[in-house]
Amino acid sequence: MDKKAIRECVENYVNGIWKEMWNISEYIFQNPEVGMKEYKAAAVQCEFLGKEGFCVERSAGNLDTAFIGNYQRGEGPCIALFSEYDCLPDGLEHACGHNLIAAATMGAAAAAKRTMEEMDIRGKLMIVGAPDEEFTGGKITLLKKGCLDQVDAAMAVHPTSAMSRVAGGNYAYLTYQCEYIGKSAHSGSRPWEGINAQDAALLFFSALGCARQMLRDGVRINAYVKDGMQHEGTISAYAKLGCDISAPDIFMLEEAAKRIEQCFKCGAVGTGCELRFERKESSKNRIPNGVIGEVFRENCLAWGEPMMEGMPDDTGGEDLGDVSHVIPAINPHLTVLPERKISLHTPEFREHVLTPAGEHMCLLGAETLAATAVELMTQPELLVKAKEELQERLKSLYGKEYFKYQ
Known part of the structure; x- marks a missing residue:
């Protein structure tokens, strides 16, 4: 295998195809769509893949805005x-x-396919459009529905700030x-007839404050009021809360959830209110893979x-975590702001997405994803090692093998 020739x-x-790639990035940026409603973003990518010669399945996994x-x-x-x-x-x-992720993936798809054709490389390239990463986790649904059963290795890229890196582990996540x-x-004339739902919420926050000292190191809790329905002179009959939990692994997450x-x-119990609670979105922690990461x-x-040494962990969460428990996977972070560290999910980070550094991230992501995918196809022995590494990491993290390859 000639790595230089592949690159x-x-x-x-x-x-x-750079101009077309960047047009996709700008189009998606200028037409923002929240999870499961990304109709324009999905359509423009499906159109691109079809033009490049991919066989495109829309509404993959019965998700309207997913595609393969x-x-x-x-x-x-x-x-x-x-x-x-x-x-x-x-x-x-x-x-x-x-x-940026979408545009980089489209570029990688087209470049990897062309390289396979020109260098007569055997294998299958699967481009997975996974909706609603931020909340319900499209990758998790596609995984559960068997859409990824044939996959030997999975990759994505993600923008970051400061130095680029091959990301290590991250946090499992659950929201209630x-x-x-009530x-x-x-509240003035007959308060004894009321049952105060806001008092119930206050008791929850007090109990949570006491419980924090018994949580394991690394567990993070974010609780918040979503709806209080408080009116002047009236005891509140309803309160809605949200609570996000994140932890370094799924066992610590479940322990905290209890x-x-x-x-x-x-x-x-303290107020006599009726209680209703349910688990909403959840995702597992990412299992890093050094074999694929090194390529x-x-x-x-x-x-x-320039790349950070090793595979540093982070405290974010993502739906690729569930995939990485079953399939060797990586999600490298490529910078859009090399000079300093800033937070994702902020207006400041959004300002850097369409900068020249954002263009560089998109271009580099396409090149490195494509080259890595093609190299893995030509070295099946690396995929064997990557799967062995995954099993070893799962055994080390959880004590025994919970996941088996078919």
């Missing part, structure tokens, strides 16, 4: 590249840079919705990108 072929093709583009050349490994394209709510729009249903009454549920119950790092360095 040259990839680079030449990406340069040739397949290209197969003979028998060989199946490599999946994930596109993300949902925006954030509340005016933040593309403050997570998903427009809680409702307290009874309304006039305590949070007890805190919900405290509010109800990607080598490609980044070959294109002149």
Whole structure:
């Protein structure tokens, strides 16, 4: 395998379609769509993949805005590249840079396919458009519905700030919705007839404050009021809360979740309110893969990108975590602001998405994803090692093998 020849072929093709790639990025940025409503973003990517010769399945996994583009050349490994394209709510729009992810993935798809054709490389390329990464997690649904059963390795890229890196582990995530249903009454004339739902919420927050000291290191809790329905002179009959939990692994997450549920119950018992709570979105922590990560790092360095040493962990969450428990996967972070660190999901980060540094991230992401995918197809022994590494990491993290390859 000639790595240099692969990179040259990839680079030449990406340069040739760069304007079209960046048009996709700008189009998605200028037409922000929240999760499961990304109709324009999905359509423009499906159109691009179809034009490039992929067999495109729309509404993959019965998700309206999911898609899968397949290209197969003979028998060989199946490599999946994930596109993300949902925006954030509340005016933040593309403050997570998903427009860059989508454009980079489209460029990588086209360049990898062309390289397979020109160098007669055997394998299957699967481009997976996964909606609503930010909340319900489209990748999780596609995984559960068997859409990824053939995949040997999976990759994505994500914009970041400061130095680019091959990301290590991250946090598992779970969110609850809680409702307290009380009874309304006039707070001045007949308060004894009321059951105060806001008091139940206050008791929950008090119980949560006490519970924090018993949570393991690294567990993070974010609780908030979503609806209080308080009116002057009236005892509140309703309160809605949200509670987000994140933890370094799924066992610590479940342990914390049990305590949070007890805190919900405290509010109800202390006031007599009816309690309703349910789990909403959840995702597992990312399992890093050094075998695939090293191939990607080598490609980044070959294109002149400074890279952080090792595979540093972070405290974010993502739906690729669930995929990484079953399939060897990486999600490298490529910078749009090399000079300093800023937070994702902020107006400041959004400002850097369409800068020259954002263009660089998009271009580099396309090149490195494509080259890494093609290299893995030509070295099936690396995929064997990547799967072995995944099993070892799962055993080390959880104590025994919970996940088996079919």
